[in-house]
Amino acid sequence: CHARHYYRFIVKEAPYTRLCSTKNILTVNGEFPGPTIRLYAGETITVDVYNKAKDNITIHWHGVKMPRYPWTDGPEYITQCPIQPGSKFTQKLILTTEEGTLWWHAHSEWSRATVYGAIIAYPKPGTSYPYPKPHAEVPIILGEWWKQDITAVYEGFLATGGDPNVSDAFTINGQPGDLYPCSKPDTIRLYVDHGKTYLLRMVNAALNDILFFGISGHQITVVGADGSYTKPLTRDFVVIGSGNTLDVLFHANQKPDKYYMAARAYSTAPLVPFDNTTTTAIVQYNGNYSSSSSPSLPYLPNYNDTNASFNFSASVRSLASEEYPVSVPLHVTTQIISTVSVNTFPCGFNETCLGTNGTRFSASMNNISFLLPSIDILQAYYGHLKGVFGGSFPKFPPFIFNFTAQYLPMILEIPKVGTEVYFLDYNSTVEFVLQGTNLVSGIDHPIHLHGYSFYVVGLGLGNFDPKKDPLQYNLIDPPFLNTVTVPKNGWAAIRFQANNPGVWFMHCHLERHLTWGMEMVFIVKDGHRPEDRLLPPPPDMPPC
Ligand code: C2O
Numbered sequence: 001c002h003a004r005h006y007y008r009f010i011v012k013e014a015p016y017t018r019l020c021s022t023k024n025i026l027t028v029n030g031e032f033p034g035p036t037i038r039l040y041a042g043e044t045i046t047v048d049v050y051n052k053a054k055d056n057i058t059i060h061w062h063g064v065k066m067p068r069y070p071w072t073d074g075p076e077y078i079t080q081c082p083i084q085p086g087s088k089f090t091q092k093l094i095l096t097t098e099e100g101t102l103w104w105h106a107h108s109e110w111s112r113a114t115v116y117g118a119i120i121a122y123p124k125p126g127t128s129y130p131y132p133k134p135h136a137e138v139p140i141i142l143g144e145w146w147k148q149d150i151t152a153v154y155e156g157f158l159a160t161g162g163d164p165n166v167s168d169a170f171t172i173n174g175q176p177g178d179l180y181p182c183s184k185p186d187t188i189r190l191y192v193d194h195g196k197t198y199l200l201r202m203v204n205a206a207l208n209d210i211l212f213f214g215i216s217g218h219q220i221t222v223v224g225a226d227g228s229y230t231k232p233l234t235r236d237f238v239v240i241g242s243g244n245t246l247d248v249l250f251h252a253n254q255k256p257d258k259y260y261m262a263a264r265a266y267s268t269a270p271l272v273p274f275d276n277t278t279t280t281a282i283v284q285y286n287g288n289y290s291s292s293s294s295p296s297l298p299y300l301p302n303y304n305d306t307n308a309s310f311n312f313s314a315s316v317r318s319l320a321s322e323e324y325p326v327s328v329p330l331h332v333t334t335q336i337i338s339t340v341s342v343n344t345f346p347c348g349f350n351e352t353c354l355g356t357n358g359t360r361f362s363a364s365m366n367n368i369s370f371l372l373p374s375i376d377i378l379q380a381y382y383g384h385l386k387g388v389f390g391g392s393f394p395k396f397p398p399f400i401f402n403f404t405a406q407y408l409p410m411i412l413e414i415p416k417v418g419t420e421v422y423f424l425d426y427n428s429t430v431e432f433v434l435q436g437t438n439l440v441s442g443i444d445h446p447i448h449l450h451g452y453s454f455y456v457v458g459l460g461l462g463n464f465d466p467k468k469d470p471l472q473y474n475l476i477d478p479p480f481l482n483t484v485t486v487p488k489n490g491w492a493a494i495r496f497q498a499n500n501p502g503v504w505f506m507h508c509h510l511e512r513h514l515t516w517g518m519e520m521v522f523i524v525k526d527g528h529r530p531e532d533r534l535l536p537p538p539p540d541m542p543p544c
Pocket residue numbers: 060062075105107243448450505507509
């Protein structure tokens with residue numbers, strides 16, 4: 001393959017034209033989507049990130065475990081202060097067992113709208129995929145495009161306290177495709193040979209949406225998710241949460257013709273505006289044949305079809321073979337239950353508030369809306385700085401309640417604001433139950449954890465029942481993910497072993513919810529052995 005050990009990322013503006021208009025966007029090396037990083041499982045590589053743009057930036061390696069080394073993980077004010085214009089930061093990516101598709105993206109305000117790319121972790125030299133070798137591999141990165149400048153979208157969103165402007169298009173590898181104005185000639189085309197199998201390296205990089213994706217006339221087979229192999233799962237369509245990656249096999253076994261691949265939003269909150277457009281790319285068989293004038297669109301479920309999404313997510317299973325065993329923690333030392341909620345704040349004096357009933361939206365976990373500090377938590381922890389964060393993220397919701405009822409008490413509605421972390425002892429085994437609520441109106445939340453993958457041992461609709469639901473857990477072949485979609489008015493139970501010391505961010509990967517405060521931080525303490533402790537910081541940590 002084309003694995004390399006060193007990359008140079010120059011973050012800079014470049015003009016791009018989409019949907020009949022041109023604007024400057026933030027890019028890496030002028031490319032959009034950005035460069036693909038290719039490496040082997042278990043490798044460590046170096047990326048020099050230069051900020052040649054006007055604003056602060058950070059870059060995050062989504063799904064890369066970074067053992068003992070959160071220093072270059074990337075989330076701003078969590079593990080580092082931003083790289084300022086004119087500065088450079090040398091970042092390491094340290095892989096462990098991740099194999100398959102991962103990705104990287106900016107992790108500073110909403111800059112990840114255009115600053116993203118794929119990471120492909122190949123099996124170690126001398127080993128191979130647990131499925132027949134595909135004829136070719138193609139990154140398929142789903143994104144979201146605004147005609148407006150993304151900083152303006154972000155600032156308008158902050159100013160109004162309401163929902164952000166919805167995007168003007170979804171994109172496949174940066175292109176909206178045939179169905180949008182001025183986009184036809186640049187539609188992405190994938191040329192295929194009849195009878196061959198292609199591996200789609202899929203990323204959902206969209207800022208604010210979970211997506212349905214399919215290819216007309218064909219079924220597709222999921223063989224990996226979030227950099228971990230799965231049992232083959234053959235479907236008409238897939239659901240891909242914001243932040244998730246999928247490895248998907250596509251067998252070109254139909255009548256030679258042109259077909260559409262397409263993606264559109266899965267969005268469940270009745271009052272939340274969303275982009276209801278469809279992005280397409282063309283799958284075109286090579287050879288001589290008379291093709292239909294216009295390809296047909298794949299079947300995709302309705303935008304609010306929670307059952308379709310839930311059934312798909314609940315069907316993904318780890319490969320759990322001899323060669324790729326699972327190690328689900330069976331004995332839990334730390335159980336945490338947390339709500340994930342969209343909330344409202346009363347409107348401040350002199351504010352415009354476009355949230356429901358003239359409020360300002362916020363979001364929370366266990367009723368704490370997370371406030372980013374102005375010095376990063378990792379530095380404060382490592383340097384024993386006081387007053388940057390507190391250690392009292394609650395283990396359980398404020399009170400046990402029917403969280404998915406139609407009407408919820410006011411006390412749940414308005415969260416506290418704070419910067420609270422949860423300390424985990426080294427090697428503790430954690431079960432974390434994420435409970436969606438019906439506040440404001442329930443919606444799915446793709447929750448991402450840095451520094452780890454976790455086993456999704458349970459997924460359910462309604463309220464988590466601590467007596468009954470654990471009896472149904474899948475401890476045999478649960479999927480091993482870094483981002484789990486908590487279904488609307490439902491719950492997800494994840495387990496992991498806290499064997500990676502450091503400061504690790506957990507948050508909703510819908511950018512608007514992240515901005516509103518739907519996040520928390522784990523600090524995993526050092527173990528006793530020197531090899532179980534945090535590594536020292538690199539010399540060039542960006543100053544605060
Ligand atoms: Cu993909 Cu904290 O992010």
